[in-house]
Amino acid sequence: MSEFRVRLRKRNITEEELLADLKRVASELSKDTLTVVEYTERGNFGANTFLRRFKQWNLALQMAGLNAPNRQHVPDAELFENIANVWTSVGHQPFGRELDKAHGVSEFSLGTYEKRFGSWNKALLAFESFIQTGKFSEPRPKLAGPSQSSKRTDRKINWRLRAQVLIRDNCICQMCGASPAKDPSVNLHADHIKPWSKGGETVLENLRTLCIKCNIGKSDLHDENN
Numbered sequence: 001m002s003e004f005r006v007r008l009r010k011r012n013i014t015e016e017e018l019l020a021d022l023k024r025v026a027s028e029l030s031k032d033t034l035t036v037v038e039y040t041e042r043g044n045f046g047a048n049t050f051l052r053r054f055k056q057w058n059l060a061l062q063m064a065g066l067n068a069p070n071r072q073h074v075p076d077a078e079l080f081e082n083i084a085n086v087w088t089s090v091g092h093q094p095f096g097r098e099l100d101k102a103h104g105v106s107e108f109s110l111g112t113y114e115k116r117f118g119s120w121n122k123a124l125l126a127f128e129s130f131i132q133t134g135k136f137s138e139p140r141p142k143l144a145g146p147s148q149s150s151k152r153t154d155r156k157i158n159w160r161l162r163a164q165v166l167i168r169d170n171c172i173c174q175m176c177g178a179s180p181a182k183d184p185s186v187n188l189h190a191d192h193i194k195p196w197s198k199g200g201e202t203v204l205e206n207l208r209t210l211c212i213k214c215n216i217g218k219s220d221l222h223d224e225n226n
């Protein structure tokens, strides 16, 4: 199936492809800069992929010929999404020190969280509440989709739901047991248990954590994908 080939190709994403996609999204938004949240809404790749490859979001922007976002007014939602990225990349609830840019995939420093929330623990509590309630402190742009009139859930799994699924499953692949906590190269996905194409909804109960290898193996058997 062509889907299988596409997925294999995606595993070897080049730096040029990543930078080109950054430029595409920036151009679609008519902006000369991009936040992670803005990119995640429209981008073809995960923010993790950029942070793993370029270490810092701003460095990727710079290499794409874009400017760094104005960091005076980072929305809470973006700080929370970064926690989700770090959490699901390291495979466990992150320690404050893991926010240090030099040590991993975090876009923001520990100091940013301490300033905003008072302490790292308070930031984690606010994150937990946000993940569960989905309340954004600032409105997000609505994606124009063809299924507006449908009452079905969107096929797309937003980052908040993905984080809920991965954290609920302790960042462990539900098929083979792989976890980034044991092997940092493990890349986890949230996967529909009952395929969306067969009527399965994009809700917590119908989602599970799979590593990319198991997800690819599975799509060889079914036509399901995320």
Ligand SMILES: [Zn+2]
Pocket: 173, 174, 175, 176, 177, 178, 210, 211, 212, 213, 214, 215
């Ligand atoms: Zn697996």
